[in-house]
Amino acid sequence: MGATTLITVAPTGAESAKADVPALPVTLDELVQTAKECEAAGAAVVHVHIRDDDARPTLDLGRLRETVAALREGTGLIVQLSTGGAVTDPYEHRLRVLDAAPDGCSLTCGTVNFGDDVFMNPWPFMAELYQRTQELEIVPEFELFDLGQIALLHRLLDKYGPPFGGHVHCDLVMGVPGGMPGDARTLVAAVQALPEGATWSATGVGRTSLPVMFAALSAGGHLRVGLEDTLTLAKGRPVTANAELVARAAQAAELAQRPPMPVAQARELLGVKR
Ligand code: KMH
Numbered sequence: 329m330g331a332t333t334l335i336t337v338a339p340t341g342a343e344s345a346k347a348d349v350p351a352l353p354v355t356l357d358e359l360v361q362t363a364k365e366c367e368a369a370g371a372a373v374v375h376v377h378i379r380d381d382d383a384r385p386t387l388d389l390g391r392l393r394e395t396v397a398a399l400r401e402g403t404g405l406i407v408q409l410s411t412g413g414a415v416t417d418p419y420e421h422r423l424r425v426l427d428a429a430p431d432g433c434s435l436t437c438g439t440v441n442f443g444d445d446v447f448m449n450p451w452p453f454m455a456e457l458y459q460r461t462q463e464l465e466i467v468p469e470f471e472l473f474d475l476g477q478i479a480l481l482h483r484l485l486d487k488y489g490p491p492f493g494g495h496v497h498c499d500l501v502m503g504v505p506g507g508m509p510g511d512a513r514t515l516v517a518a519v520q521a522l523p524e525g526a527t528w529s530a531t532g533v534g535r536t537s538l539p540v541m542f543a544a545l546s547a548g549g550h551l552r553v554g555l556e557d558t559l560t561l562a563k564g565r566p567v568t569a570n571a572e573l574v575a576r577a578a579q580a581a582e583l584a585q586r587p588p589m590p591v592a593q594a595r596e597l598l599g600v601k602r
């Protein structure tokens with residue numbers, strides 16, 4: 329098989345309200361239906377944030393377990409739970425996410441300004457979370473919002489060794505107000521600083537979505553898309569389903585002659601158990 333593009337979908341996030349974004353999947357049924365559509369459109373990984381009965385972000389462990397089970401039953405996707413949660417979530421709740429036994433989880437490599445808020449990821453929290461992924465055999469995806477966070481990724485790997493699965497996969501989250509800008513020269517600088525042998529995807533928040541997608545494809549990277557990061561297809565054209573964003577990413581990947589990566593290949597690349 330020739331080169332392929334791993335597509336991750338991040339369908340919900342913790343920042344948008346259902347009232348403002350009707351296409352946001354907030355119930356379990358909506359999430360599973362969305363995940364099925366996105367798998368059919370070319371996604372291999374689903375990055376999951378869940379909501380409570382009032383559609384507010386939650387890290388309730390029972391709900392997370394139910395979500396992992398339902399996504400496994402309804403799709404073949406690699407299930408990656410967010411350990412970032414919402415900016416207000418306490419560290420203990422974010423660590424406990426791993427007890428839901430997902431295939432993978434996000435692991436942000438440092439604190440970053442996040443709009444008017446601060447997304448807190450101090451070193452002791454990162455280090456504890458990382459060691460728990462190793463013990464519980466969960467594949468971490470290293471989320472990088474800023475160039476300085478790459479230094480912390482190196483420190484983590486130097487001190488605690490390779491991740492479960494044996495492979496380092498990163499996600500550049502670009503264009504967050506307070507983080508690195510979503511443009512080609514920043515993407516290239518970030519990629520050059522990554523650990524040897526690491527693979528990476530990139531996502532551009534808001535209007536940086538397309539520039540980052542094209543830059544990532546040009547630079548040999550993988551893609552993350554979804555309503556967590558992007559609410560419009562173009563100015564004045566709201567996304568009506570996450571699968572629209574996945575289909576657009578798949579089309580761009582085809583054009584770049586690196587079609588979407590099948591899930592089985594993604595499992596092998598990332599070293600996911602099962
Ligand atoms: N919701 C943001 C504060 C992650 O999922 O790990 C953090 C976030 C990153 O979305």
Ligand code: ZN
Nearest residue numbers: 341410412556
């Ligand atoms: Zn997230």
